Amino acid sequence: MRYIYFITLAFTFLSCETTIHPELEQAEKIVVVDAWLNQKMERQTISVTRSQPYFDNSTPKKINNAEVVVHDLASGEVFTFEEGDDAYYWEPTSTPFGVIGHQYRLTVSVDGETFEAFSRLGRVPSIDSIEFTFNKKDFLVNQDYFAAEFKALEPAGVGDTYWIKAWKNGHYLNKPGELNMTYDASFTPGQSVDGQQFIIPIRKDFINPLDENPEEKDQMLPPYVPGDSVYVEIHSIDPMAYEFLFGVYFQITRPGGFAELFSMPLANATTNILNVNKDSKTIAAGFFNVSAISGRGQRLTPELAEAAKQKAD
């Protein structure tokens, strides 16, 4: 993925950007359901809000008095989400949410309309290790640096989909360009790469943040220096959620500059939140997904740094 930066840089000297404030058509303010549940022993959250005018940068407000229920379609178990201050919550007591392989149905009733969505809880591989490699300075980072890489064996069998998230020093790598979703061990279902280590852009490039050096234009800060820590999670996601994220990636990753030549037309992301009344004109957006999670963290200690340096030599 690094090459994209390179191309962008090669031409930025001619291009320029200005922030503008165009007047937009009136917002539709549709219901948005943001329901990504997982098996962590922590409070599970479902947000039920409305979409806001595009330039409204405030936190979306909860829609009150919604009924939010998740059914385990295999076991019959019912998870009722209770209305809290800013979202709807369910708290695990002794066991986490869900069972791998089960299918779940979310039902949200709001303002006289009922929406539902389905998601399957998929399996997730464990992360075996996180390693650091030492790199000489290059055209992007003009000082020697360390890069992280996780090892996890993707299980055999075509059709597993994951969302891989990473944190550096406790901060989630949340740039749109860092959205890292995979189909089996690679990017796309068109031709699957299955049952092996995730391919190198997935297991490495996306977990190494590239942030511009505030002191030197067009130069990046080193992704990791001794003392930094990295934490990686693999979330199993429903194949529909993979397609959703794949579409979203191209909608929200707009690095600008030269890359605008190759941007795709703006269009609405898909959703699995559908009105149960097929004839209703009221629609919703957002997504429902259930995940199993594996995670692992690693700090780049001086010892590890030294070992990586020696390995590079």
Added chain:
Amino acid sequence: MKRLIPVAFCYLAAITCFGQNQFTVSGYVKDAGNGEVLIGTSIFVTEASTGTTSNVYGFYSITLPKGTYHLAIDYVGYNDQVKEVDLNRDVRLDLELFSSEEMLQAIEVTGKAVDENVQSIEMSTATLDVRALEKLPAFAGEVDLIKSIQLLPGVSTVGEGASGFNVRGGSVGQNLVLLDEAPVYQSSHLFGFFSVFNPDAVKDVKLYKGGIPAQYGGRISSLLDIRMKEGNNKEYDVKGGLGTIFSRLSVEGPIKKNKSSFILAARRSYADVIARAVTDAIPDDAKLFFYDITAKTNFNINERNRIFVSGYFGRDVFKFDKFQGFNWGNRTATFRWNHLYGSKLFSNLTLFRSNYDYGFQIGENELDKYDWKSDIRTYNFKPEFTWFPNTSHEISFGGEAIVYDFRPANAVSVSEGVTTDISLDHRKAVEASLFISDNHRLTDKLTLQYGFRFSNFRYLGGSVFQYGDTIPGIKKPLRNISEKGDWEQIAGFQNPEPRFSFRYQLSKTSSIKGSYNRMVQYIHLISNTTATTPIDIWQPSSNNIEPQLADQVALGYFRNLKNNQYETSAEVYYKTSKNQVDYIDGADLFINQFLESQLLSGIGRAYGLELYAKKNSGRLTGWISYTLGKSELKVDGINYGKDHLKREGNWYAARFDQRHNFKVASFYDLKKNVTLSANFSYISGTPTTFPTDRIVVQGYVIPYISGSARNNYRIPDYHRLDVAVTFDNIWRGRKGRRGEDNLVVSIYNVYARQNPFSIYFSQGADRQPDDAPAKTSAKQLSMIGTLVPAITYNFKF
């Protein structure tokens, strides 16, 4: 069909029956200085008030009753000639024209007969004289054919840096670009900033926007016919130039004087060479360059036979290190054989192979890499005949057979040393066509051209994917995969493609012309981005993709003024199309065996008015072009308003739709050896999509468009002025030094306007704070937001 054959025979008999006392004068028209044949020379028989023009190989043939005639030969930039011929037998008369001295100094805007604008039946065409282009101000000082044709009416682009061009509201993939008959699939270097054609090796450029003759087919929008020089067959010429981006060198000369010649032309960019000299941050394995080599040779075997062999080889290479980078390039090879059967039947047989391929690699080492190669190979056999039975008819007929070999992905993914082959099936298809067309001079005033093309396309063997129906705009569900043998037909299509044109001469200096054509396109450029990319694939029509089909009518008025010093034209066109390819949202177009499940199909309409005025001679020359146009699409699953259930699409403006497109190109001879030139462009803003709402999912802000609108806003208008000064003969051509040279100093975007390329909405590419909602904004991007000066030195000796 059967009933047509006797009709055709009667027709042919009617044309030829009065043949006894008729004789033919025929031959080639050439430049006396270098032996290059001249395309489109007017040969007028004074006594018979009739005439013809030389064809693309410089050949002409006129059949007349026995007698003595005077042939007036006329071609812009050359001295007029009158030849007397005594026709009491068939006469072979090769004509050599001399460049007119004073004309050489001035700029010729076109190469053709002076009154072709009015006289020729062709309409909706545009020609460019490559010699004139050299003095046009160009981006980075690089003369560029594709950018220059955008100065003509009806031709546009989505914006600076975008590859290709749009003709009368058609997409980039709907243009057939031919270099010596071979299709060039990707016409750009450096994504789109420069085109792949070396102007030093190009002789003639002609763009057909409508009224496309029956011998051409395969794309629904336009045909850009580029003809390479044959090479000077009298003496050696060396030509070259030093520019800011490229350096160029070409050599041409006789192999055997007057019999055979060659030309070899090459260009290479040198940004990498300069970069390496100023910085050491570039890894040793890194590469960034592009080059092209054009070569052609021809042999006059005898009076009846001539063969041409030509080739093009171009490549862009971007390598960031040993394992990361990409490259793309075209390769074409053309063999042509001109043969004369008697003096009335001219034939040309073309065989060519054209390849477009690209490679894409990412990774770190042999154990962790991703390597993708894709190519499309085309093999073509095209016999064509032109028969000149008498001065009233010129009949062209022939056929074309194309074999396509699509190799969309030869790819491997290697992870921790485990290799997975992720290649896609090779695909073959055969496109075969037959055509016949008559250029029929009905009266002195009325000329008709009626033609017919019959095309047939077969999509052959491999996996057959069958998809079920769903709501438009959603990926179609896979129903079944079956296998067919390698050359077994999976899907077949055939289409009649009628073509018709007329010209009615209103006066000696004015005419009206009209045309209708149906065009069919069997292979589709799969591209969902604003500009096409070098890694877009071509997909054949199949059981899931119907061929694209367009009908176009055009009507025009043509008038020359002041003894052909001024040419003017006004044309209107209306075009409808169907089976235009579009894409579902979030379509995954790369290495996807299920690609067809993500394609949508729609209809299109485009209409417009094109005005053109040109001044051919004098100190001030140039042209003004204005297009009022509209281009719209209607695709189920896109722009469907609030109809979420059926999702029937509403009409929306195409991304390259421009209401007004105004261009001026002008040259002024300031004094001897100094020419000023300027271009001005004013283009209405292209459409884009603005969101209405924002949706937050897992912390990411996703834009939402009420009513799923597409292209519901316009970016601001575009305007730009470029200027250049050309100093001729600054060293060569002086003090007895051989040859000529010039120095072109140009400034692109003189008043440094930040012309918008796009407006985009996003939460920004930057890291957002953990605890607050992401901020959204709109940004307006200028691809080239400043003025760009350049100096180019050209020489010839």
